[in-house]
Amino acid sequence: MSAAIDAEALLEQAKAVLRANDVEGIFIKPGTYQYPHQWNWDAALVALGLSHFDRPRAEQEIRSLLKAQWKDGMLPHVVYHNGASDYFPTPDFWQIERSPNAPNGLLTSGIVQPPILATCVRLMHERAKDRKASLAFVREVYPALHRWHRWLRAARDPENTGLVAIVHPWESGTDNAARFVEPMIRVIPSRVPPYQRKDFLHVREDERPIQAEYQRFVYLIDLFRQWNYDQETIYARSPFLVQDTLFNALMYRAQYDLRMLARELGEPTEELDEWLATTRYAYNARLWSEAHGLYFAYDLRGQRLLQENGCATFIALFAGLASEHQARRLVEEHLLNPEEYAPNGTRYFVPSQAKNNLFFEPRRYWRGPVWILINWMVSEGLRRYGYHELAETIRQHSLELVQRSGFMEYYDPRDGTGCGASGFSWTAALTIEMLAETMMPA
Ligand code: GLC
Numbered sequence: 001m002s003a004a005i006d007a008e009a010l011l012e013q014a015k016a017v018l019r020a021n022d023v024e025g026i027f028i029k030p031g032t033y034q035y036p037h038q039w040n041w042d043a044a045l046v047a048l049g050l051s052h053f054d055r056p057r058a059e060q061e062i063r064s065l066l067k068a069q070w071k072d073g074m075l076p077h078v079v080y081h082n083g084a085s086d087y088f089p090t091p092d093f094w095q096i097e098r099s100p101n102a103p104n105g106l107l108t109s110g111i112v113q114p115p116i117l118a119t120c121v122r123l124m125h126e127r128a129k130d131r132k133a134s135l136a137f138v139r140e141v142y143p144a145l146h147r148w149h150r151w152l153r154a155a156r157d158p159e160n161t162g163l164v165a166i167v168h169p170w171e172s173g174t175d176n177a178a179r180f181v182e183p184m185i186r187v188i189p190s191r192v193p194p195y196q197r198k199d200f201l202h203v204r205e206d207e208r209p210i211q212a213e214y215q216r217f218v219y220l221i222d223l224f225r226q227w228n229y230d231q232e233t234i235y236a237r238s239p240f241l242v243q244d245t246l247f248n249a250l251m252y253r254a255q256y257d258l259r260m261l262a263r264e265l266g267e268p269t270e271e272l273d274e275w276l277a278t279t280r281y282a283y284n285a286r287l288w289s290e291a292h293g294l295y296f297a298y299d300l301r302g303q304r305l306l307q308e309n310g311c312a313t314f315i316a317l318f319a320g321l322a323s324e325h326q327a328r329r330l331v332e333e334h335l336l337n338p339e340e341y342a343p344n345g346t347r348y349f350v351p352s353q354a355k356n357n358l359f360f361e362p363r364r365y366w367r368g369p370v371w372i373l374i375n376w377m378v379s380e381g382l383r384r385y386g387y388h389e390l391a392e393t394i395r396q397h398s399l400e401l402v403q404r405s406g407f408m409e410y411y412d413p414r415d416g417t418g419c420g421a422s423g424f425s426w427t428a429a430l431t432i433e434m435l436a437e438t439m440m441p442a
Contacts, residue, residue, distance in 0.1 A: 017424075018046065018425060026082075036086070038078065041117070043064070047429075050429065051124040052433070059137055064081065067103070068103055070101045075112060077111050077171065080107040088196060098225060098229065101229070118261070119253055122258075153275060160278070161282055162275075167235070168240060169184065169213075172244050172312075176213055177353065179306045182308075183299045186240075191222070220240055241301050250315065252319045255279065259276065283295075289305060294313045309356075310366075314330060314335065347413065347414065348413045349393065349413075350375055352366050355413075362412050369412060370410060373426055375394050375398040376434060399435070404416050405418035408424055409422075409424040
């Protein structure tokens with residue numbers, strides 16, 4: 001199937017997408033129309049892509065995000081640098097002024113997103129040509145990164161289990177993934193405030209979350225704002241409380257990367273060492289199912305594993321959390337299984353939901369489409385565990401998808417047609433990242 005990749009053309013197009021989505025040099029919006037503000041993990045990935053050709057602009061992206069850090073260390077999932085737009089939730093919907101921790105003078109959401117920022121900062125630093133300037137940047141942002149991770153442990157793991165909880169599916173970054181179906185059934189949206197969905201303005205309705213989910217998304221936000229974003233109350237009372245596979249894997253990887261930065265700065269590492277040890281132990285003790293050969297999220301409210309087979313299970317490879325045995329099972333029994341993830345009937349790696357999962361839908365958001373971010377993390381994870389050929393296949397599939405269908409938010413794994421938002425920034429940023437391996441030797 002392998003199509004020849006015109007790397008130079010693709011690189012230029014990817015840079016053009018990032019440039020076009022740049023809002024006044026302050027932040028890069030995730031998509032041309034659908035997402036007109038700054039998103040937490042999108043910003044980190046965008047900075048990673050930018051760092052290959054415009055390091056100062058990459059630093060600016062991170063500074064803009066960190067400006068929105070809450071006083072207690074929380075790094076919000078959306079920052080509305082430019083006020084309201086046609087996007088829902090609008091900034092005023094969050095009512096963050098109810099919290100004494102909200103940042104001064106900036107509008108943000110009141111929940112978080114996967115902590116991939118420290119990882120991106122470390123990757124940027126490793127490859128920086130100007131070591132001194134890069135170290136100065138690391139020194140500048142390190143305290144904020146550390147505070148963010150300390151907040152995660154304190155606010156979202158008050159029982160010190162080693163695993164942090166998310167309180168809203170949006171916090172997972174994979175909003176409507178099948179692993180949230182069961183815990184969301186338990187959320188009864190008894191009193192939903194008036195709101196108007198705006199996510200169909202630019203994207204087809206059948207590629208977005210269904211209405212029953214959306215009602216619950218809004219209901220949860222309403223609870224949190226009524227509780228003034230007090231994290232103790234949220235942890236104690238949120239009807240949705242999940243120790244997520246993807247979120248905790250990325251937190252672990254970020255803690256590891258933060259530790260590398262700490263060492264370079266001569267900062268103490270004891271606290272990070274302890275976090276790493278407890279997360280590593282808990283992740284494998286609680287989330288691994290030897291019976292299935294898969295990692296599953298854990299539902300703290302239902303007190304059970306959410307046994308849905310989806311792409312989040314592979315992020316443990318990216319994080320280095322899996323043993324050789326676990327990696328072998330994940331890859332050989334699942335990733336390479338044509339009924340689950342490997343091409344057969346579909347053409348492209350890696351569907352976001354196993355194809356034989358009850359909830360699989362090849363064009364609906366996180367229920368099946370291929371996402372370039374997931375492909376990148378899976379491919380990097382495979383390399384870590386020595387699966388070089390498979391890693392290369394997935395990288396190749398990713399570049400083919402982009403070349404064929406443009407910089408889309410996600411792709412149909414059957415035929416590679418694009419879905420969701422167009423002009424999608426992290427697709428562009430990670431295209432640059434993936435091309436860098438062959439075009440721009442470090
Ligand atoms: C969607 C994705 C989320 C992403 C956001 C902006 O909500 O699920 O992960 O950060 O779009 O791109």
